[in-house]
Amino acid sequence: MSQSDADLLERLNNVIIKAQTAGANAADLLYAEGTSVTMSYRLGKPENLDRAEGIDLGLRVLVGKRQAIVSSSDCSDAALDELVERAVAMARVVPEDQFCGLADSEQLANDIPDVDECDPVEPSATVLEARAHDAEAAARDVPGVTNSEGAEAGWSRSRVAIAASNGFAKVRVRSSHSISAAVLAGEGTGMERDYDWASVVHGEDLPDSAEIGRKAGENAVKRLNPKKISSAQVPVIYDPRVAQSILTHLAGAVNGAAIARGTSFLKDRMDTSVFSDAITIVDDPLRPRGLRSKAFDGEGLATSRKNLIEDGTLTTWIMDLRSARQLGLKSTANAARGTSSPPSPATTNLYMEPGSVSPAELIADIKSGLYITGLMGQGANLITGDYSRGAEGFWIENGEIAYPVSELTIAGNLDTMFRSVIPANDLTFRFGTNAPTLRIDGMTVAGK
Structure with missing residues (x-):
């Protein structure tokens, strides 16, 4: 017990x-x-x-x-x-x-706010089976779906305690519920795979399992018969499920450990404009039911909401105690840690605030462009800012999604890309790092 x-x-x-x-x-x-x-x-x-x-x-x-x-x-x-x-x-x-x-x-943190990070209800095996069944059945019911990699429903609960000789001694308990489905559409060498998933802290916040399955099936069918396109320099639209990768690159570039080592292209950019003045990017560890919420960090410091980017300007690094001491600054209470390594800086619930236009309006004036739904590789050099990743998605013609495309590489430089970001108004909180649909003009797309 x-x-x-x-x-x-x-x-x-x-x-x-x-x-x-x-x-x-x-x-x-x-x-x-x-x-x-x-x-x-x-x-x-x-x-x-x-x-x-x-x-x-x-x-x-x-x-x-x-x-x-x-x-x-x-x-x-x-x-x-x-x-x-x-x-x-x-x-x-x-x-x-x-x-x-x-x-x-x-x-050290004394007053610990409640971030509602634990669901007291453990779902039964019957409930999990129903979630997985409904997701897979809905995915397979989509016309054009020909095979299934399956659906999965999960639950977890963890209890973490930290005790230290400086007097800190606290416990936190958090839970997670998840649903995922992945299916294939088409036949033979023309088959395409896609997926959908959801992860939340409380089971009552899970979307309908059948809706997850339907989206997985529809995503796979939409990808059938992709075309190869010629290389071009065009506007690129990042779907929300990949748009968060732009923030992940930013988080790496403002990590205090990288700044202390001098291995970030943003190391001399504090208090300068990095994005347009329409962009604000927030790290909020106190967001109720957030996937990465925590009232204290891995070193026992009280966490707080902070704007990494405010009106386009870089305002802070992400620091633990060690990197803060190296930089002669105060920790931002962003220490994360495991049991086999010392604390290191990491973001929590990181997100870009939404813009004022819809995704359709963001695309409307694009004569030719790329709508990205999938990225491959880790091709971002945070020392130089150079960016190159494999991509797949859909070609845009005259402001409309025209047809699926694959076997592409997109390239640019993060410094220029950050300045060009335009967000849509469709921010939702699905991951630990979230962004709305994003538009970045002038990207190089390499195709056939």
């Missing part, structure tokens, strides 16, 4: 005390336990029902300016004693890091 939060924190604090007794000047301990259930359906029949449970923990100790981390999935008293011994021994011999260290006590 799982320990109460109070008992768990007491046990973690006892490990911290043992580490200090063994010679550590400071220490913290991250504990994570999780349960997940997944039900899959394929070709009208249940395929798998899987349940997984696990526990992991990571002890970080500091001896002077040296730190070491040891992780384990064994929480027995003997294993924890060995964990302490190994961590302290390692910390005595690793190189010094003048920027490592825990938060000062006055930096």
Whole structure:
């Protein structure tokens, strides 16, 4: 049976005390336990029902300016004693890091707001089966769909606790519900695959399972008989399911660790215009039921909403304590961490505020252009800003979606691309990072 939060924190604090007794000047301990259930359906029949449970923990100790981390999935008293011994021994011999260290006590989160990150209801296997069945059945009912990779319904709950020698000791519990479906349309070598999915914190916020399936089927059928196009320089429209990748590249370029290393093309751009003055990009860890919401970060600091880009201007880096110390700044409380590595900066619920025009209006004046629904590869060089990725989607002619296209490469430079971004008004919160439909003019599209 799982320990109460109070008992768990007491046990973690006892490990911290043992580490200090063994010679550590400071220490913290991250504990994570999780349960997940997944039900899959394929070709009208249940395929798998899987349940997984696990526990992991990571002890970080500091001896002077040296730190070491040891992780384990064994929480027995003997294993924890060995964990302490190994961590302290390692910390005595690793190189010094003048920027490592825990938060000062006055930096720690005290009042913890409720971000509604845990659904108390665990769905039964019957409920998960119904979700998966309905999604796959609806996908296969779409005319033109010829095969199915299946549908999957999942649920998970995790409990994470952090205890540290600076006095921080908190627990957070979060849940997740998900549905996905993937199907194929067409025959033989002309088959095309597509998908749809949804992930939410509370089950009541899930979209209708059949709607997920229908979208997956319709997406696949729309992709049939793609054409190859000639290379050109044209406006490009990013569908919302790929538009968030533009924000992901921005997040990497303003990551405090990259700025401290000097490995970002934006390293000298603080307080300057990076996007047009119509663009505001927000990181909001306190968004209720957000997929990446958290009231405190991985170092125990209170989180807060912040505008990374405000009216086009870059206003802040994304920092944990270490990168903030390197830069001579204050942490933005964006530390993320696992049990086997030290904290590092990461965004939470990152999104671009919507624009004022509809997606149709965004496309209306495009004589020839590309509407992207899928991207391949990681082709963004954050040192230079050079950008090149494989793409697929639809060709635009005279303001209308004309036909599917594939085997394309799109290229540009992120600095120029950021300045050209025009957002539509269709922002929805489906992922941890979200953007509305985006238009970027002047992209190079390489085809046949």
